[in-house]
Amino acid sequence: MVIATADAIVDETEIVAPPASRVPLVIRVLFGRPTRAVATVILLLFALMAIIGPMLYPNNLRVDPEHIFAGPSAKHWLGTDYAGADVLAEILVGSRYVITSAIIAGILMVAIGTAVGLISGYYRGVAESGLMRITDFMLTLPSLPLLIVLSQKWKFGSPLMMGLILGITGWAFIARPIRSQALSLRERGFLEAARGLGLPARHVIWREILPNVAPFVAMNLLLSFIGSIYAQTGLFFLGAVPYSSTNWGVMLRQAVEGGALQASSAIAYLLAPMGCIMLINLCVVLLLDATDELFNPRLRG
Numbered sequence: 001m002v003i004a005t006a007d008a009i010v011d012e013t014e015i016v017a018p019p020a021s022r023v024p025l026v027i028r029v030l031f032g033r034p035t036r037a038v039a040t041v042i043l044l045l046f047a048l049m050a051i052i053g054p055m056l057y058p059n060n061l062r063v064d065p066e067h068i069f070a071g072p073s074a075k076h077w078l079g080t081d082y083a084g085a086d087v088l089a090e091i092l093v094g095s096r097y098v099i100t101s102a103i104i105a106g107i108l109m110v111a112i113g114t115a116v117g118l119i120s121g122y123y124r125g126v127a128e129s130g131l132m133r134i135t136d137f138m139l140t141l142p143s144l145p146l147l148i149v150l151s152q153k154w155k156f157g158s159p160l161m162m163g164l165i166l167g168i169t170g171w172a173f174i175a176r177p178i179r180s181q182a183l184s185l186r187e188r189g190f191l192e193a194a195r196g197l198g199l200p201a202r203h204v205i206w207r208e209i210l211p212n213v214a215p216f217v218a219m220n221l222l223l224s225f226i227g228s229i230y231a232q233t234g235l236f237f238l239g240a241v242p243y244s245s246t247n248w249g250v251m252l253r254q255a256v257e258g259g260a261l262q263a264s265s266a267i268a269y270l271l272a273p274m275g276c277i278m279l280i281n282l283c284v285v286l287l288l289d290a291t292d293e294l295f296n297p298r299l300r301g
Helices: 002-016 025-030 034-056 087-122 126-140 143-154 159-170 172-186 189-196 201-238 248-257 264-295
Strands: none
Touching: 025 034, 025 264, 034 087, 034 264, 087 126, 087 159, 087 172, 087 201, 087 248, 087 264, 126 172, 143 159, 143 201, 159 172, 159 201, 172 201, 189 201, 201 248, 201 264, 248 264
């Protein structure tokens, strides 16, 4: 009688169990909290701005020498620059270079760093030693002087070239932490079982180890994105990179050299590119904790 009752309870529980949510997991995690939802929407707006921004101003930015360093108004929402050009237009046009190159650099950094870290953490002998010596060499290189020299050699005129250079020179900072994660997982029981079953090394690395370090990889992808924005805007601000189009770093350089610091009406011209960079950074920070929740079911409320 007791067994029948228990079975009945189990059956009833199975019947009334709520169906699984059909909303994609990424959407549920990113929009599950107000701060994450706001940060996601803002980043999507920046991505949209990078796509359509230059389309709104397909020609060269129109200058107006009679309205230099004008304050915000109905005609110029963020005021004008040292030549009378609209600051909002410069922000929109320059967003494509900044965001596109940052995305390329972030993906390349994480792809190379993750591959080197996982392979060197799993294998022993020549493979591990060789990859780690290459990583150590990349870590010892002075990043800023190296980027300045390379910029003079190859001319970072396109966001693709800027993204490639930043990605190739910045992956080593990701490789070592991921290698440490792989080393800590290498002797776990499930990996020993996988090797005991005769599974190839590529399966163990990419199907067994990688999912366990996925939160760390996703976090580094976000951090590499914002780090790339800082790197390229810094290079343009220093004047180390020849440019042929508007860029947020170029705006900051021209604001300082053009006398915006002495004009109180040009405060928006100074703050606009810095505000965009800070806003993107804030949104990335707000989304960092979402990476753990995205890959760890126990953290989902």
